[in-house]
Amino acid sequence: MSSPLTPRLALLLTLPPLLWAGNAVVGRALVGSVPPIALNAMRWWLALVLLLPLGWRVLRDTRQIASRWKHFALLGLLGVGSYNALQYLAVQTSTALNVTLIAASSPVWMLLVGLLFFGERPTPRQLLGAVLSLAGVLLVISRGSLAALREVRLVPGDLFMLLAVLLWAGYSWMLARPPAHLRGQERPAWNWAEFLFVQMLFGSAWATLAAAVEAPLTPVAIAWTPAVCAALLYVAVGPSLIAYRAWGLGVATVGPAVATFFSNLTPVFAALLSAALLGEAPRWFHAAAFALIAAGIVVSSFGVRAACRA
Template structure:
C-alpha cells in the first residue's frame, strides 16, 4: 500500500468536514424543505455553478452517448441515491442512528472491493477499520459505552444503510472505472466537466424522486432567507468542493483508505453541533479523533 501523503490526507479530510456541515444543515431545514426536493434543488444549483467551469465536456455529445451507462450509474449512485437517502433519513431517524450506521462505511467499502474488484483487505486495513469504528462509537456513546445499548433503530435507518452501500459502489467506480473511462480512451474531461456530467445524469433520478414526493406526499417548501443560505452552502461546499476533493483523494489513496477518513464526519458533526448549542467539546471527542486518525495511520502503513 502506498504511504499516506500529506496532500492525500488533506484531500480526504475536507469532504468529511463539509459533509458534517451538510448533515447539520439538512437536519435544520427539516420542515422547511422536503428531503427529496432539497436534494434536487441542491444539485440543480450545483449544476448551474458548474456550467461555466465544465461546459466544454458538453461539446462532444458522441463521447457522452458512448459512455451514458457508466455516467448514469455513477450519477444515480453519487448524486441521486446517496444524497436523497441521506436527507430522507434525517427526517425519519435520529442523528445518533445515522452516525452509527455510517460508521460501517469502511466495512462496506472493503466488502465491495473484495467482492467486485478483487481487492482483498489486509490485516492492517481490518485493524484500522476496527480502531476507527471504535472511535466513532465512542462519540456516539458520548463517553459512556452503556449508552450504545439504549440505541433504538427505526424505519429510516434502512435509508442510511442503503445510502452507505451506494456510496461504496460509487467510490469504487471512481477508482476502478471501465476501460472506456481510463486513459487513453477517456475523453479529455476536466474535473468540473466530469462532475457536471455526473450531476446531469444524477438529476434524472433526483428530479423524478422530487416529482414523486410532491405528487404523493403533503410535504411543502417554505422559502426563507435561511433556506436560501442553506441551499447555497450544500450546493457549493458538500457538493462541488467535497466531490472534487473526494474524487482526487480516492484516485490517489483508494476507496478503502478514503472510507476511514469518512469516519471523521461524525466527529466533525459532533463538534459543530456542540458549537451551535454553545457547548464545549468533551474529552471523548479528542480521544475519538485520535482513534480515528490512528485507524487511518494503521490502515495506510506499508505491510
C-alpha cells in the same frame, strides 16, 4: 496503484468530512421546511448551474457521453442521486450526529465492496479497523445499551443511512477503478469539472425523478426564507462542488481504502456543529463510539503506511 499519503492529500481529504458534517446539520435544520428528496434535487440542479461555466464544453461532443451512458447512469445514481437523498431522509428521524457516526461504518462496506466486486483482499489490520468502526456504529444504534442490542429497534433514519453508506462505497470504488473506456487513451479529454458535470447531469436526473415521486406522497410547501435560501446555497456549493471535487481527487490518488478512513472525521465535525448550531449535545455513548472509530482508523493506518512504503 495508490500513491503515498502526503500532508497535502491529508488536508484535501479532511475538507469533505467538514463540509459533509455541515450538510447533515443543515439537513437536520431544514426538517419541516423543505421535503428531503426535493432538497436533494434542488441542491444538485443549483450545483449543476454553478458548474456550467466550467463544464459546458463536455456537451460539444455528446457521442462521448452517449457511448458511456450506462456507466455514468450508475455512477450518478450511487453518488449524486442516492447518497444525499438518503441522508436527508435519515435526518428526518435521526440526529445529524447519529447519521454521521453510522456513516463511519464506511470502512466495513468499502472493504466488502472491494472484495466482492473488485477483487481487493483486505489486510488483517484493515479488517480489525473495520470491526472497531462497526462496533462504534452498533454502540450508536443501541443508544449505549449493549445489553439490549438484540432488542434494538432501528429508527428509519438509521436504516436509510446504512443504505446510503453501502451505495457510497460502490460509488468510491467506481471512481478508483474505472472501466476500460475511461482509462488511458480511451478516456475522453475531460478536465475535472467536465467529468463531474457529466456525473451531475445523470445524478440530477435521478434526483428529479425521485422528487417527482415524493411530491404527491409528502406535499410540504417550501418556506422560502432567507435562512432556507442560504442553506440551499451552502449545500449546493460546499458539500456538492467543493467536497465532490476534493473527494474524487483524493480517492483517485490514494485509493478508496485509505480515503474512507478520513470520512470518519465527519462525526467529529458533526458533533461540534450540532452542539453549536442545533443544541444537540453529544451523549456518553457518542464519545465511546468515536473512540472505537478512532481506534479503527489508527489500527488500519499502520497497514496503509506499510503498503505505501512497499
